[in-house]
Amino acid sequence: MSELLRTPLYALHVARKARMVPFAGWEMPLQFTSIVEEHHAVRQQVGVFDISHMGRLFIAGPDSTELLEWLYTNSVASLQVGQVRYGLICNEHGGTKDDVLLYRLPAAAAGPPSTPEQPLVQAFPYLLVVNAANREKIVAWFQQHRGTRAVTLFDATLITAMLAVQGPHAVAMCERLLATTLSDLRYYFGRYVVYRDQTVLISRTGYTGEDGLEWVVPVELAQLLWNDLLALGAVPCGLGARDTLRLEAGMPLYGHELTEEIDPLQAGLEWAVKWQTKDFLGRAGLLQQQSDTTRPKRVGLELAGRRIAREQCSVWQAGKCVGWITSGTFAPTLQKSIAMAYVAPESAVPGTAVEVDIRGHRESAQVVTLPFYSRRKPNRASTS
Amino acid sequence: MNPEQLRYTETHEWVYEENGLVTVGITQYAADLLNDLVYIELPSIGARTQAGASFGEVESIKAVSDLYAPVDGEVVEVNQAVVAEPQIISRDPYGAGWLIKIRPDPKGQWSRLLSYAEYQRQIAQPG
Known part of the structure; x- marks a missing residue:
């Protein structure tokens, strides 16, 4: 097996004596103190998770909407600017290749300049957040099915970090940190904001069943953001609590409730599959699966x-x-x-x-x- | 109980012998590794134990582990408090978190037992 990847926060986790475990090719914190304590912090206060292992694929090009409509089960064209939507990527048989969040990104804030390779301020209209274990598979899937379409896919996973701030007081904490109001940021919408003089992406999304924000920031801001949140009282949380929280919230986890052999309909995710209003890769397979009522x-x-x-x-x-x-x-x-x-x-x-x-x-x-x-x-x- | 005066199995149980009875618990190291205990299954009074064989199990959010008896014998006491509240084991593994007491068979087999120093060396080894 190849070397495990480490997030930009790895050194901070080790210094804090987190229990580190291999997860989907990454060395990630399982717990900092106790899964149960971290779980309660998110349900009652604020917890912060390092989710930099999640794949972040920025997508642009004149044909990007068309390619996404073909490879992603939920509706793309109807996304409002700034909106985020859950959906699936299916294989030819209708089985699940991944479950993903698709962001329709707003134009970047007319803010301070950032480094040229930093995609956050470039004109990428879409961001696809995929599971860590599926990142390379999904990149290959897009290349394989792009055909002659004019689409650019930029894998920014290793040059950005991603943090989830979750809990009943999470949004208020982020408002304090950003010195701005976020009350107008609706659930499953995102926007660019300026944090420590750089443009970063926040969205009102999460995987815990609580209100909260997810942040995508340049690597060099990751440790600063983590420490700023801890200074405001956020409790560091690991993958153990992330799992107990998502389970209570009834959310599927790829590799467990979703696999290449399980289709989204039997997983109860029909609401995220627009198979009655559009064609997409896997739709024919899904129709065939649907006829088997013993699944x-x-x-x-x-x-x-x-x-x-x-x-x-x-x-x-x-x-x-x-x-x-x-x-x-x-x-x-x-x-x-x-x-x-x-x-x-x-x-x-x-x-x-x-x-x-x-x-x-x-x-x-x-x-x-x-x-x-x-x-x-x-x-x-x-x-x- | 003072951990330095206990003996240990290689499977992270501690053992204390007094007045012909053997008290068994799990070490702080094991309790910390398991963390977030949710369930423990212990035998009934009168059950037989066998050196090196499982006498129960302890379950945490992340994993289940067997509990291994240090000696052939008979269970004479069971700590019902830890069955009702397994977290006691994490808080006080060498005291209130004891698990069972065994009356060893006169000629029964014993597991290999380690001294405090030997056990410390075992858990210091990586992996």
């Missing part, structure tokens, strides 16, 4: 006991194996053992009683509606 479906499970149903545990109903677990944890906010699973459609109805085989013990569980946790909607009147 397992993604569900949430709540276990009766405290044991954790881990990936690959089998799911049983009336003496028959009906599916398998893709992710599970002990949910710190809900204080329950929860899991996501793929089960036969007849077992996928909320309320269905099933059993999970955990190392030879059959544990009672119930199919529940996703998400397990959703925050109370922010009170708009009080945020301004």
Whole structure:
């Protein structure tokens, strides 16, 4: 295996004695103190994550909208300037190559100049944020399917950093840091702002089920931003808490709930697939998949006991194996053992009683509606 | 209990022998590695233990680990407090976080036990 990549914050994580683990080709912090403490910090205050391992692909060119419409399942043309949208990239059979965020970038702020190779201030109309493990695969996929289209794809992953600031007070903290109001920045919208005399990209997005912002900044600002956020009280959080938070929020994780063999429809992501209004690569495959009504479906499970149903545990109903677990944890906010699973459609109805085989013990569980946790909607009147 | 006066298995249990009974727990090192404990399964009183064989398991958010008995014998006491609240083990692994007490068989097998110094050397080794 080749050398692990390190984010611009690696030295700070090691100095803080984070437990570092290999993840998707990167050496990343699993936890700084405790997964549970970091989880609660995000649900109750503010947590900050180093997510620089995520792939950041800037896309430009006269034919970029057309190519994106072809390779991405959600609608591209209808994106407003500044808007961010979740979608999938499918293979020919309708299986999932990746789940991604697509940004329709605004024109950069007429701000101070930046380095020439810095794409943040260039006229890239699109940013595609892809999973770390899939970055090279997706770059190759775009090259393979570009054909004669005039499209430039710029992989800025190694010259930028990405931080997620998440929690009920995250936006207020970023407002203080930027000395500007962000109350007009809507959920799933982004904009360029000036931070420490450089143009950076922020968006009201995240992977925790809380309100918050994600930042894309030049590498040389990464440590400054991290330290500025910590000085304002943000709690450093690792991949462990990121996983418990996204699981409570019912969000799929590529490699677990989504793979090349699982299509977005059975994953319950039909809302992000515009297969009735446009053609895209994988649509024909999806139509064919759709005709197979026996395909397992993604569900949430709540276990009766405290044991954790881990990936690959089998799911049983009336003496028959009906599916398998893709992710599970002990949910710190809900204080329950929860899991996501793929089960036969007849077992996928909320309320269905099933059993999970955990190392030879059959544990009672119930199919529940996703998400397990959703925050109370922010009170708009009080945020301004 | 003073960790320097305990003996240790290579699988991160500590062992304390007194009045013919053997108390078993897991070390601070193991508790720190596991962190965020959510569940522990311990045997019932009267259950048999076998040196080097699993007598239970401890589960944290990231992983499950078996607990290994240091000696052949019979379980005579089980710490129900840690079953109800596994976090006690992280807070006080050598005291309130003890797990079980075993009455060793008179001619029973023992696992290889390490002194405090030997155990410190083992956990200092990388990997």
